[in-house]
Amino acid sequence: MLDDIGFTFFSRPVADKFVAFCEQIKVRARIQFEETFSGESAYQVELLNTIDEALLEQLEECYSELLFGEEAANIEGNDEQGALADACGVQVQLQSGQFTTVAIEPEIMxxxxxxxxxxxxxxxxxxxxEDIENPKSGPICSRKPDNTI
Incomplete structure (x- = not known):
């Protein structure tokens, strides 16, 4: 079971849509207003109950659709050639069960x-x-292959 999960949006209406989706699948959520390091508004959707992997997968799919669809369309500077963003990231679950968001430059993303x-x-x-939290020694060619990617 997973807890302490959050999803970041940059517009309140899109965050509200995500919360509505959460309610449809019986996941309680709330929106917390935050300010980004660049002074922009951000809305952190926090899940209020523990969820399992199947629910997390549904939530991540909805989040991706909203983030790369509606959210991207709302970013100032977008045009017919696509979305322009000044920040983006990917959530990763750590060994402790806690989630962190890895910031990635939009051009690189x-x-x-x-x-x-x-x-x-x-x-x-x-x-x-995983490899940072659990360092491995020896040459990489002698390790067992990890076929999870």
Whole structure:
């Protein structure tokens, strides 16, 4: 079971849609207003009850759709050629069960997402977190392959 999970949005109406989705699947959530390091408004949707992996998967799918769809369309500076953003990130679960958001420059994120899916990127970052939290010694060629990515 998972707890202490949050999702960040940059517009209140999109955060409200995510909370409505949470309610549809019987997950209680609340919105907390925050200010980003650049002074922009942010809305952190905090889940109020413990969820399982299946619910997390549904929530992440909805979050991705809203973030890369409606949220991206709301960012100032967007035009017919696509969305422009000054911040983006990917959530990764740490060994403790806590989640952290890895900030990625938008230009780099666009390059990464041109060859990887969101799930592949999250798997990659989860493996990086795993190897940082549990350092491994010896040559990489002598390690057992991890086929999770």
């Amino acid at each position: 666009n390059k990464i997402l041109s060859v990887l899916s969101i799930d592949e990127l999250q798997s990659f970052l989860a493996q990086v977190a």
